[in-house]
Amino acid sequence: MEKFEYTGKKSGIDYQSISKVVNLMYFDGPLLAYYVGKKGEDYLLYWIDNDELFNRWLIFFTETEAVYKYISGRTTLYNLIQRYCADQIAVVDIDNEIAFHERGVIQKKSLENKYLLQKGSYFDLLDIDCSPYSEDKAICKLSTVKTRKKVKMPV
Amino acid sequence: MPKKGNLFIFGARKKCNMRKLKYQSEIAQLIAKGGKMPDLCFPNNNLAYRFVFRDSANNHLTVYVMQPQRALKDKAVVEGYALSCFETKEAADKMRQRLALKFKAIGDSICCGNLDNADGLITEPSETSRHFELFEFENCDLSDKFKIIETYGKI
Numbered sequence: 001m002e003k004f005e006y007t008g009k010k011s012g013i014d015y016q017s018i019s020k021v022v023n024l025m026y027f028d029g030p031l032l033a034y035y036v037g038k039k040g041e042d043y044l045l046y047w048i049d050n051d052e053l054f055n056r057w058l059i060f061f062t063e064t065e066a067v068y069k070y071i072s073g074r075t076t077l078y079n080l081i082q083r084y085c086a087d088q089i090a091v092v093d094i095d096n097e098i099a100f101h102e103r104g105v106i107q108k109k110s111l112e113n114k115y116l117l118q119k120g121s122y123f124d125l126l127d128i129d130c131s132p133y134s135e136d137k138a139i140c141k142l143s144t145v146k147t148r149k150k151v152k153m154p155v
Numbered sequence: 156m157p158k159k160g161n162l163f164i165f166g167a168r169k170k171c172n173m174r175k176l177k178y179q180s181e182i183a184q185l186i187a188k189g190g191k192m193p194d195l196c197f198p199n200n201n202l203a204y205r206f207v208f209r210d211s212a213n214n215h216l217t218v219y220v221m222q223p224q225r226a227l228k229d230k231a232v233v234e235g236y237a238l239s240c241f242e243t244k245e246a247a248d249k250m251r252q253r254l255a256l257k258f259k260a261i262g263d264s265i266c267c268g269n270l271d272n273a274d275g276l277i278t279e280p281s282e283t284s285r286h287f288e289l290f291e292f293e294n295c296d297l298s299d300k301f302k303i304i305e306t307y308g309k310i
Contacts, residue, residue, distance in 0.1 A: 027257070
């Protein structure tokens with residue numbers, strides 16, 4: 001898998017306590033998902049690569065309203081990441097036992113365009129149509145999610 | 156695709172003298188934990204299309220069998236022991252366009268084959284994506300009968 005230039009810092013994400021809100025893209029497994037932490041943090045988990053042992057994910061710090069904007073078609077995934085996600089991104093390898101292994105933190109500017117989809121990538125219900133989870137297909141319920149307090153990004 | 160009148164209910168397997176599914180014991184464990192089997196029917200010799208990797212000897216593995224499995228903190232579902240298929244090539248092409256840049260996750264080629272009633276049982280295709288799941292019978296081997304018809308290559 002491609003090597004990143006890490007900042008040397010840790011993300012501070014408590015991987016044991018994050019929980020799924022909804023998958024935003026799914027085919028034979030999740031490809032993009034919205035998770036929250038126990039203190040109200042909002043995360044986007046974005047699949048980018050794999051090898052024989054791990055699936056590699058980028059974990060973005062984001063905001064509830066931004067995710068809702070994406071789901072409701074008011075912003076693209078590209079803009080969601082560029083405008084509404086923190087500069088620091090955790091790079092995490094998940095093994096076959098679904099254990100999270102944080103490899104490091106990168107800065108958004110170091111991401112290559114190949115990971116960020118086309119600029120016109122609006123959410124489409126087709127993205128989660130193959131999901132076997134009823135909660136993913138009931139995605140419109142996210143409109144009732146109350147605003148969470150913004151969490152200070154890791155220094 | 157087959158009519159709904161041919162639906163099978165998993166729990167009635169003994170009465171129907173139905174063939175054993177390839178991942179029968181694993182599926183039974185999930186059902187014992189509260190999982191639900193979708194309504195299934197015979198494929199009745201219809202064509203099916205699947206994403207595969209042209210250079211792989213491990214195509215046609217289910218989500219929970221392939222390694223490393225691409226999963227997050229979702230609850231396990233029986234569909235994890237089924238194979239994703241599409242009714243038409245157009246439907247598969249459309250999904251592939253939506254999943255641009257994820258080819259390393261889903262496959263770089265599309266294959267086609269005829270599913271007969273000895274291969275397994277299928278779910279009703281989605282009206283949106285024309286995607287359906289194939290629950291294989293224990294002796295089913297799609298690598299013998301599914302052939303690559305187009306290679307997408309890298310986007």
